[in-house]
Amino acid sequence: AQSVAQPEDQVNVAEGNPLTVKCTYSVSGNPYLFWYVQYPNRGLQFLLKYITGDNLVKGSYGFEAEFNKSQTSFHLKKPSALVSDSALYFCAVRSFMEYGNKLVFGAGTILRVKS
Amino acid sequence: GAGVSQTPSNKVTEKGKYVELRCDPISGHTALYWYRQSLGQGPEFLIYFQGTGAADDSGLPNDRFFAVRPEGSVSTLKIQRTERGDSAVYLCASSLRAREDEQYFGPGTRLTVT
Numbered sequence: 001a002q003s004v005a006q007p008e009d010q011v012n013v014a015e016g017n018p019l020t021v022k023c024t025y026s027v028s029g030n031p032y033l034f035w036y037v038q039y040p041n042r043g044l045q046f047l048l049k050y051i052t053g054d055n056l057v058k059g060s061y062g063f064e065a066e067f068n069k070s071q072t073s074f075h076l077k078k079p080s081a082l083v084s085d086s087a088l089y090f091c092a093v094r095s096f097m098e099y100g101n102k103l104v105f106g107a108g109t110i111l112r113v114k115s
Numbered sequence: 116g117a118g119v120s121q122t123p124s125n126k127v128t129e130k131g132k133y134v135e136l137r138c139d140p141i142s143g144h145t146a147l148y149w150y151r152q153s154l155g156q157g158p159e160f161l162i163y164f165q166g167t168g169a170a171d172d173s174g175l176p177n178d179r180f181f182a183v184r185p186e187g188s189v190s191t192l193k194i195q196r197t198e199r200g201d202s203a204v205y206l207c208a209s210s211l212r213a214r215e216d217e218q219y220f221g222p223g224t225r226l227t228v229t
Contacts, residue, residue: 044220105157
């Protein structure tokens with residue numbers, strides 16, 4: 001079974017509109033969840049993480065994500081998209097029970113923001 | 116401050132040759148990770164160091180792959196008898212501590228085996 005699923009290969013949104021990039025996970029215990037962004041020919045940049053506490057976490061560049069334990073989801077959101085947000089987004093999970101300290105990544109979602 | 120750096124940025128080698136990929140983590144970061152990213156996929160874990168020792172090498176695909184971190188800072192990923200299937204971007208990441216902290220990634224080394 002896939003540990004991290006990003007069900008959409010690509011998300012298209014108009015500039016100024018809200019955006020959502022979906023992520024669901026299937027691991028045991030209390031996982032740590034992360035979002036990273038990758039621009040062309042560049043390494044992955046950390047956006048935000050959920051460890052414990054408030055289910056809504058805020059990160060870099062105006063992004064936020066909501067942890068939903070009952071739905072095992074950790075969707076990335078932004079109230080108003082910018083053309084510069086266009087990139088490849090990865091959700092990742094760290095489950096100490098199942099995988100130790102390594103991150104397990106989803107396949108990625110391409111976000112295209114059109115002006 | 117300086118981020119994670121990796122050298123070379125690109126490496127082209129012939130099938131059967133030996134290659135070394137280098138990673139300089141962020142100063143003070145005790146945990147270091149290697150991942151491999153193939154086209155159109157997310158990064159896949161290879162090996163994790165805590166200090167000088169390999170704490171988890173479960174992601175190394177076979178015994179042609181080996182990594183070291185002799186002084187607890189710089190790490191080298193070594194691939195023997197390279198195969199065309201080894202072609203990928205090799206990413207290095209480091210974190211201050213292993214458990215709670217996010218990993219910071221370098222720009223990667225693009226390895227092409229011809």
